Amino acid sequence: MGKGRKKKAFNFQKKDRFMNFQMIKWEKSKGIEFLKKIGIKKNFALLDFGARIGHYSIPAAFIVGKKGKVYALDKNESALDELKEKSEKLSLENIKIVKTDGRLQTDFPDSYFDTVLLYDILHFLNKSQRKILFTEILRMLKKNGILSVYPKHINSDYPMREFENLTIKDIIREIEKFGLIFSKKICDTISHDDFLNYGCVINFKKRNENE
Ligand SMILES: C[S@@+](CC[C@H](N)C(=O)[O-])C[C@H]1O[C@@H](n2cnc3c(N)ncnc32)[C@H](O)[C@@H]1O
Numbered sequence: 001m002g003k004g005r006k007k008k009a010f011n012f013q014k015k016d017r018f019m020n021f022q023m024i025k026w027e028k029s030k031g032i033e034f035l036k037k038i039g040i041k042k043n044f045a046l047l048d049f050g051a052r053i054g055h056y057s058i059p060a061a062f063i064v065g066k067k068g069k070v071y072a073l074d075k076n077e078s079a080l081d082e083l084k085e086k087s088e089k090l091s092l093e094n095i096k097i098v099k100t101d102g103r104l105q106t107d108f109p110d111s112y113f114d115t116v117l118l119y120d121i122l123h124f125l126n127k128s129q130r131k132i133l134f135t136e137i138l139r140m141l142k143k144n145g146i147l148s149v150y151p152k153h154i155n156s157d158y159p160m161r162e163f164e165n166l167t168i169k170d171i172i173r174e175i176e177k178f179g180l181i182f183s184k185k186i187c188d189t190i191s192h193d194d195f196l197n198y199g200c201v202i203n204f205k206k207r208n209e210n211e
Contacts (some may be wrong), residue, residue, distance in 0.1 A: 023055060023194055033058035034188050038203060039146050043068045044114040047140065049133075050074055050121030054083035055191040060117070061092040073098040073106070076145045104132045119150035119201070120192060122171070123163035130162075134178040138206065147184055147204040152192060154211070156200070171203060180204035 040046060043065045051072035051082045061070045061178055074080050080097050087095040100106075102127075116137050122130060137147055151171045153160035163171075172182045187200040189197065 007095065014141070017161070020194075021192065021198065023195065025057040026191060026196060027055060030189065031056070031191065032062050034186075034190055035059050037065055037186050037188070038115075038148050040064065040199065044113060045069050045071075046115045046117065047071045047073060047113050048117045048119070049137075049199050050118065050124075051083065052076065052079045053194075054086060055194075056117055056119055057083060058090065058093055060115075060194045061087065061095045064094060066094060068132070069094050069096060071096045071098050071108075073100060075100050075102040082150075094134055096100075104129060105136050106140065108140050110139055111145075112139050113145055114142055115146045115148065116141060120152040121149060122149065123153040123161045126162050127174075130174070131178075134175060134180070138179050141206040141210055143206060145206045147175070148208070149204070150173065150190070150201045150203050151200060152199065168202065169202070175204055181207050 026109060040060055040063050042063065042065045044061050045068065046064060047072060048060065051057045053073050054072055057070050057072040063072060065202055072080065072083055077099055080099055084097050126131060141147065149171065151163065153163045154166050154168055154171065155164060176182060181204060183203045183205045185200050185202050187198065189196050190199045
């Protein structure tokens with residue numbers, strides 16, 4: 001470096017503040033629009049499985065309203081504490097925090113949820129764990145209920161962990177074996193970790209017994 005030219009240190013704090021602002025704005029505006037496209041409606045009971053700090057639980061709570069409920073489930077206590085703080089600031093009393101030990105079966109009753117979100121979580125689970133989770137989701141979903149999956153980290157999108165060799169078609173094929181029918185793919189600018197990126201989620205409907 002030439003004399004007198006000081007390298008400008010990257011200001012992480014400033015970047016964090018910007019990301020924070022960008023995500024908060026997304027949760028209250030574009031995130032709501034996106035989740036409406038997924039099919040989430042007023043009064044719904046929704047389970048956000050692996051919710052972390054609630055980038056999806058928050059917009060979902062705005063949509064389902066006071067008579068609806070969003071259960072934000074995670075095994076990460078500090079992430080859930082952050083979500084609790086955020087929801088209190090926004091007076092979102094319809095977000096219920098569910099801290100687990102990572103087990104994939106739950107205490108929710110049969111046919112309880114209108115929608116279950118599995119966003120950016122499945123790559124953590126191996127095939128036999130996913131089997132337990134999909135079976136559980138089928139049990140918890142109402143007839144015609146929606147399972148929405150964000151299959152991040154498949155082979156074409158920052159491949160990682162259990163998903164590194166899988167395609168979106170592989171995921172659809174796997175989930176359809178569990179009595180869930182692929183219904184649509186929705187792509188947009190959506191949240192990943194604490195950033196926005198272009199991504200696609202895939203929706204499934206619970207098969208009717210007479211289908
Ligand atoms: C990458 S984050 C995705 C967060 C959120 N769904 C989103 O898209 O912004 C994955 C989350 O899943 C949680 N998780 C992973 N395995 C889990 C399990 N078996 N039970 C509950 N939570 C789990 C992690 O603690 C983490 O908060």
